[in-house]
Amino acid sequence: MSLKVLFIGQYDVSLNISIAELELICGLSQKPDITIDVFAPFNTESLRLLNDSGVNTIPGKLPEGFDLQFIESIKTLQADHEYDIIHCYHSRILRHVIFAIKRTPVKLVTYLGAMSVHWHDPTAYFSFLNPRVDAVICNSRRVLTHFKKQFFGKSKTKAHLIYKGYSTAWFDDITAIDRESMNIPDKALMVTLAGTYSKVKGIEYFIKSQQYLPEDLSIYYVIMGHGTDSKTLKDLVLQMPFPDRIQLLGYREDAKRIVKASDIYAQTSLKEGFGRSLSEAVSMAKPVIITKTVGFSEVIETEVSGLIIPPKQPRAIAEAIVKLKNATFRQQMGLKAKTHFEQHFNSQNTIDKTYQLYQSLINE
Template identity: 35%
Template sequence: MADLRVLVVTEEGDHPETGNLIKLHQAGVKIKVLGWEDSPYVSWLADAGVPFEPLRLAGKRDREGARLIARHLDEYRPQILHLLRKRTIFNGLAAAKGRPVKIVLYRGIVGNVSFLNPIDWISFLNPRVDRIVCVAEAVRQEFLHLGFAGLGIPPEKLVTIHKGHDLDWYRDPPADLGQLGIPSSSFVVICVVNVRPRKGVPLFIDACASLPADLGMRFVLVGRGMDSPELLKRVARSPHPDRFHVLGFRNDAARLIAASDVSVLASLRREGLPRSIIESMSYRTTPVVSDAGGSPELVENERSGLVVPAGDAGALADAIMRLARDRDWCRALGENARERIARHFNVDMAARKTLELYRDLTA
């Protein structure tokens, strides 16, 4: 393993990505990382002794950035170039032209790749790509069903590796919801997501608005776009708008999750492996998710949370109401959810599978 060199190009990074790179470094892989200099995860890499150099790409076609990646390829001479974000994929593939390096890409959501889109032929459909790491099996299956007339992605190019986590990353103390005007006896349902049409936030609001007032529920909405005029109007039209607490973007989202009873993600389509739900499960906050994309791989229905049909506001409302009416069951599901992350979505498993991928490419 001492001669296996990997150049990783990312942007800001996140907990599981950085933890995975550190585990690979500790396993003997020679990893060099290029990414944002102001990322909070740079200190993680430095503390673990992982070589890092700053790179901030201006867009999908950043000539200077591509030249910098090419220089690292020539000087470091890695066997593998691992590209982890959209901008890094386009510029990394450009930099790798004419260079004998295996190329691994990361894909974190379902869909939005087409054989009819020329842009995709210089990214995920590029013949230079050796492997695509899919964050969920649903992502891999979507790739397998692409194409027509015998044209498709070879199955051996596609590998499912769930992002791995460590429960020690999730130790923030619960927030004091009393400061938001939420009584301590309330059953708190939180939705943490940056608003996009596919995330189903209007459906979540409608489902909550239909729930009876006598169950003592409060609904907390956190994320960029949650406080948009459109969503605020939707909340105001509900029968009990005072039960909603629309917070918008917050730096303490993890603490708010930890203080809640239920965490909901009502995605309509194209979901990967949702980070907010993983965080919720790690904090013992019971997840309720739609069956879109990879969410059912994460949450086992009625064992570590509840899974409802995507786009069904009635089913979502019923799931929340079941948990509110049986709080002991809700807490038990939350405990199971935390255990599921520890057993099946841990960083050691992710690193082991990534190492197997590297070995396969360099065999």
């Protein structure tokens, strides 16, 4: 008997953001005993990928706030199709789905990519900590450990570690941006950091690390992502010894081209899950510097495939950058990280482990 699965997600965004989820859906659809429907807003690229894999797409709008009409639409879908599993990718949708499937036997699976759920937060019991949720896929061991601490007793078994798989081939055709267009000398060391600006990203510590760099080394920092061009960060840059060597770009559509042109990728977060930007950088064979509080540290063997440093330590960031000044050492480290990533964190592993999770839920 075919297993019927409904995915609910958001696929009208850039393919760069949604590709891992779409590859998972397409891969699962090739299993002989699974039929998949996807309810979501779509763009042309996501529709083409899904339809080419034979996935049935159901266009629909996702709720902004609490939306009774959306709940009714999920109720109707479940009544009409009698899905065995609903796989819900976004927390703001999750509470709606929980209401929609009350008193139905369907299994509910969701995804958690950050350490953002806490037992003392009442709203968590309308989403991830709700008894109606059957399985929560955590994208790193750090997130898994944190999430299990929010449960009591047998409920801890709801948490499952499945890394979000990537194919490094997705990044083969990306062309590096011309450094001259960014006013960065070819022989300079270019270090990039990408992420939406917030205190937890530790961007201030990254900027302050310039104070500890040797003056005779030409090192440029490129920081990009929503909010990274804020006045707060601009004022901080002006206090650094070489403010002209720190670029605050804000959001960039060509962020991957910039990473491809860089020599080193840094992520200096105070805490974080697996991190899409890190996965992309490693897929492009970039050596990475990360804090030990980042879930991606599970991928890196320090001094071999990357450098792991303590958080909130500008001097440690600078010292790690200087360690990577040798081009041959950088290239070797980047290639080792990419090879390890390909072997252990690829899309097929994610597809197979998600399939196994589905089977275990149905056989309970």
